[in-house]
Amino acid sequence: MDLPRDVSLLISRLEEAGFSAYAVGGCVRDSLMSKQPHDWDLCTSARPEEMLRVFRGEHVVETGLKHGTLTVVLRHVPYEITSFRTEGAYSDHRHPDSVSFVRDVAGDLSRRDFTVNAMAYSPREGLVDLFGGQEDLSRRVIRCVGNPEERFREDALRILRALRFAAAFDFSLDPATSDALRLLAPTLENVAAERIREELLKLLCGPGAGRILRTYPEVFGIVLPDLRPMFGYDQKNHHHHFDLWEHTVQGVENVPPEPDLRLTMLLHDTGKPAVRVMDDRGEAHYAGHQAASAEIADRAAELLRLDRETRERLVLLVRYHDIPLRTETGEVNLDRSFLLRRLNRFGEKNLRALFLIHRADRIATGYSTREKEDRRMKERMDALDALLAEQPCFTLKDLAVNGNDLKALGLKGPALGEALKQLLEAVMDGRVPNEKDALNDFVTKFIKI
Secondary structure, eight states: OOOOHHHHHHHHHHHHTTOOEEEETHHHHHHHTTOOOSOOEEEESSOHHHHHHHTTTSEEEEEEGGGTEEEEEETTEEEEEEEOEEEOOOTTSSSOSOEEEOSOHHHHHTTSSBGGGSEEEETTTEEEESSOHHHHHHHTEEOBSSOHHHHHHHOTHHHHHHHHHHHHHTOEEOHHHHHHHHHHGGGGGGSOHHHHHHHHHHHHTSTTHHHHHHHOHHHHHHHOGGGGGGTTOOOOOTTOSSOHHHHHHHHHHTSOSOHHHHHHHHHTTTTHHHHOEEOTTSOEEOTTHHHHHHHHHHHHHHHTTOOHHHHHHHHHHHHTTTOOOBOTTSSBOOOHHHHHHHHHHHHHHHHHHHHHHHHHHHHTTSSSOHHHHHHHHHHHHHHHHHHHHTOOOOSGGGSSOOHHHHHHTTOOTHHHHHHHHHHHHHHHHTSSOSOHHHHHHHHHHHSOO
């Protein structure tokens, strides 16, 4: 394993002072998977006060000295170093009640969550793998270190972390780990929303997200209770081949792995069960499900403590996820005025997102194909690119006149704002060019002053 120069330097400094030291956890796992680690964490037999002596003169941040952790910054890169430790009981299912420092790396590795994260490496000793982590990597399995029920009772967030790793690496769960996870899923209610959000969004963006959503729906029903009515829900509608949860999962799988888009597809049809109306032929209809789903999305955003901007965008995308994008004959609507009005209403970023969402939603019905929807998507995106290249007018600020220009023509008060809206409509419809003289002439002839 090739360690960065500064990681090797830190390990050497500790070893020269008489302590053992290793790179540990995710950086070792990722290196064994031939992935570039995001950061490098170290563990050592040195106690906190001993680490402070070893790294005297360096830029040291006392990150969590009480729990044995400090951060050494070399060349503007932070490296977290933690003393070998064991942990006491977890009364709150999240944090250890006590921490005890030990001198043996085996004791430290035994407290970690999963075998693939419980490996250490030093240039002097090589790989330390006491729990079969390397074999589990080759088997593509997530397995708890030791007794899985104990690991999950210690820290309930590990339940979602197990699923997140399985989704991110496209691994399966060891049977005992899977059984314990299902049993203790309700303890996720004790975990802070911010921690849930972090794991959930990473999970949804993993290549194995769909498989995990299908296999462990009850866990997601704990995290977001409004998902529960969708599990196994027969849509009873000839436009849909799958039940509501399978349709949702396929929707998630068919949008790009971006948190906003994946979360939108997870929630886009949550309102359907509440609004269903059956006709005389036994066909279900879901008028108003968009607004009902948007309300649920807003509730989910509150549960997950999403920031305001993300929350507003999520609610918008869910509310308009199936806004018509086709002509009455079913073809892709590439009309200039149509696209300009959609740009005016949603903006470029959200309109492109709605194109992606519409594609995924159509594929997930089971009655369209990726090939057909990819063709439609390309037509929409190409038309939008061509239109935007013209730098068209689709907002009030793009108009060649402003409020002061209309005041000079005698408009004032509410009439002024209404006139600007009418001018924008006329420009987007192609009834008048976006030129100052033409717009002033349009106001004089067609707008009451």
